Every structure is written in C-alpha cells, then in structure tokens.
Amino acid sequence: MAFAANTALISSPTLFTPSKISCSRLYLSVPYKTTKFQLNCKPLSSLPLTPSFCLRRKEKSVLSALGEDFPAVLDEIEGNSSWDVAVEGEEGEGGFVVQPPEEAKVYVGNLPFDVDNDRLGQLFGQAGVVENAEVIYDRITGRSRGFGFVTMSTVEEAEKAVELFSRYDMDGRFLTVNIAAPRGSRPERAPREPGHRIYVGNLPWSVDSGRLEELFSEHGAIVSVRVVSDRETGRSRGFGFVEMSTESEMNDAISSLDGEVLDGRPIKVNAALERQTRGRF
CATH class of the missing domain: 3.30.70.330 (RRM (RNA recognition motif) domain)
Structure with missing residues (x-):
C-alpha cells in the first residue's frame, strides 16, 4: 500500500494495536473552521487495534509516526482494509464553510x-x-x-x-x-453636500428620534432625523438634528417650531451650522 506525503492512516475505536508493534501517534491536521469527519472502516483480519490520535491545527498535511515496525503494519494492512475520510461542510473550496469578505x-x-x-x-x-x-x-x-x-x-x-x-x-x-468600514479602520468621509439641516435644542430627555420625526413631519418631507445620545449611558443629550428635503420646508419648520413648548420645555430650532470636520451626526 503506497503512501503519499499527505495520506492519513486513521484508526477506529473498534480496531486495535498489534502487540508486536509500538504504535506511537497519528497527527491529523484540522482546518480552523468547524469540520465533521466521517470514518468508514473495515476491521483488519489479525491485528486488534487501539487508536492513538492527536490533532494539530497548524500542519498542512497529515503526519504519521508509528515505531520501528511501521513496514510490518503496511504489509498486514495492504489489501485487507478500506479507509474513507469524508469531510462535510458548506459550499466552498475544499468543502469548508466560506465567510463573506x-x-x-x-x-x-x-x-x-x-x-x-x-x-x-x-x-x-x-x-x-x-x-x-x-x-x-x-x-x-x-x-x-x-x-x-x-x-x-x-x-x-x-x-x-x-x-x-x-x-x-x-x-x-x-x-x-x-x-461598511472594516474593523479598526476609519474611512475618509466625502464632503457633505449642502443640505437643509436643522438644529433642535433644549429637548426633553424623554424625546427620541421617532417623536422628533413626528413633530417635524408636519412641515415637510424628512430626509433624516436623530436625537444625539450619550455613548456610554444611551440617554439623550437634549438636542438633535433634522434634515428637510427643501429649503422652503426647512424655513417653515424653523419659523413654526422655534420656541414651541414640548413636554414643558421650549425647544430651540434654527439652521444647523455646517462644519468641515466633524463626526457623523
């Protein structure tokens, strides 16, 4: 039975180790992703085996290390056994699961x-x-x-x-x-096109983006809305931004809502100042 450099001899729990042979270890490489191995084996005629198995994660091929009498094992096994290793997995090269980039x-x-x-x-x-x-x-x-x-x-x-x-x-x-930016990287932001963004201040702590959208939607189509929250606590910081679809809708919202009392607090509404360098709002 000829063995190539990347061929594995894998024993089953129902098989045995010959008393006249020193069987040390089999080293079987396993990919980093989850893999199922199905072993189909026929028992040998005269050698009762006990498996000895080690897994190495970084090897590229399977290494077998059997003692000095390794040729005797080959002579006994050749022509008397059938070894099949089936690897099950999702579609992808080599039958392994492939994650999207x-x-x-x-x-x-x-x-x-x-x-x-x-x-x-x-x-x-x-x-x-x-x-x-x-x-x-x-x-x-x-x-x-x-x-x-x-x-x-x-x-x-x-x-x-x-x-x-x-x-x-x-x-x-x-x-x-x-x-989406890969983890650990910060993409360069394209300059924001002039929009029709409104700053809304002195908001009650209970007002979220949905409530703010309902308020401003009465004055036109809303492109975006956000109440700014504290990154650690998740609580509102008491202000936010609304972007309207046209300049006339923006002006109408400002004139109608500046000073409006919302849950007991008069809100401040004015055109947002555009800055060249700032984080996403």
Missing part, C-alpha cells in the same frame, strides 16, 4: 423606525444573496436606532446594493447606503 458588509442609515431585520433583508435581496441583515436597537428603550447592516455574499453584490439603494425612498425616508 468584510467588504461585502453594507451600512444602511436613515431607516424608518418600524423596519425590522426581515424587511431589511427582503429589500436588499433584490441585489443578491443576503447572508445577514441586522437593524440596531437601543439597549434601553428597545427601539430602532434608525440604522443597520447587511452582509451580502460577495463584494460585487454589496457594490450593487449600494448602487441600487443609496438615496432609496423607503416609507418617505431616503436611505444612506455605503460599504
């Missing part, structure tokens, strides 16, 4: 607050195979934070999703869609 993950912003994971996944399914769709929720209130992530199966499908759904009108809100 990081570049296939898409950020989706300005989501309607009633959109859940299923609906987000159904929408992006128009661009290809959706591996995962997740809307991000506030840990305290349990309400959607108005953004999420979608992982497509390939980079090409992710790029197609960006092309299809950037500025897509979903229930009256225009989605912000771009390739």
Whole structure:
C-alpha cells in the first residue's frame, strides 16, 4: 500500500494495536473552521487495534509516526482494509464553510423606525444573496436606532446594493447606503453636500428620534432625523438634528417650531451650522 506525503492512516475505536508493534501517534491536521469527519472502516483480519490520535491545527498535511515496525503494519494492512475520510461542510473550496469578505458588509442609515431585520433583508435581496441583515436597537428603550447592516455574499453584490439603494425612498425616508468600514479602520468621509439641516435644542430627555420625526413631519418631507445620545449611558443629550428635503420646508419648520413648548420645555430650532470636520451626526 503506497503512501503519499499527505495520506492519513486513521484508526477506529473498534480496531486495535498489534502487540508486536509500538504504535506511537497519528497527527491529523484540522482546518480552523468547524469540520465533521466521517470514518468508514473495515476491521483488519489479525491485528486488534487501539487508536492513538492527536490533532494539530497548524500542519498542512497529515503526519504519521508509528515505531520501528511501521513496514510490518503496511504489509498486514495492504489489501485487507478500506479507509474513507469524508469531510462535510458548506459550499466552498475544499468543502469548508466560506465567510463573506468584510467588504461585502453594507451600512444602511436613515431607516424608518418600524423596519425590522426581515424587511431589511427582503429589500436588499433584490441585489443578491443576503447572508445577514441586522437593524440596531437601543439597549434601553428597545427601539430602532434608525440604522443597520447587511452582509451580502460577495463584494460585487454589496457594490450593487449600494448602487441600487443609496438615496432609496423607503416609507418617505431616503436611505444612506455605503460599504461598511472594516474593523479598526476609519474611512475618509466625502464632503457633505449642502443640505437643509436643522438644529433642535433644549429637548426633553424623554424625546427620541421617532417623536422628533413626528413633530417635524408636519412641515415637510424628512430626509433624516436623530436625537444625539450619550455613548456610554444611551440617554439623550437634549438636542438633535433634522434634515428637510427643501429649503422652503426647512424655513417653515424653523419659523413654526422655534420656541414651541414640548413636554414643558421650549425647544430651540434654527439652521444647523455646517462644519468641515466633524463626526457623523
């Protein structure tokens, strides 16, 4: 029985170690991902075996180390056994599970607050195979934070999703869609186009983005809305931003709502000042 450098001799618990042979170890390499091995073996005619098995994660091939009488084992086994190793897994090279690349993950912003994971996944399914769709929720209130992530199966499908759904009108809100930045990196931000953004200050602590949207929607179509929260506690910081679709709607909202009493507090409403360097609002 001829052995190639990457051929494995694997024993079964029902088989045995010959008394006249010193059988030390078999080293079997295993990929980093979860793999199932199915062993189909026929018992040998005269050698009662007890398996000795070690797993090495970083080897590229299977190494066998049997004692000095290794040729005798080959002589006894040859022609009398049938060894099959079947590897089960998802589709992919070598039968192993293949994870989508990081570049296939898409950020989706300005989501309607009633959109859940299923609906987000159904929408992006128009661009290809959706591996995962997740809307991000506030840990305290349990309400959607108005953004999420979608992982497509390939980079090409992710790029197609960006092309299809950037500025897509979903229930009256225009989605912000771009390739999500890989972990540990900060992408360069494109200069923000002049918009019709409104600063809203002195907000009651109980007002969230949904409530603010309801208030301003009476004055026109809303492009985006956000109440700014503390990163550590998740509590409102008492101010937020609203972007209207046109300048006339922005001016109408400012003139109508500046000084409006909301839950006992007069809110401050004025045009937001654009700055060249700042984080995402």
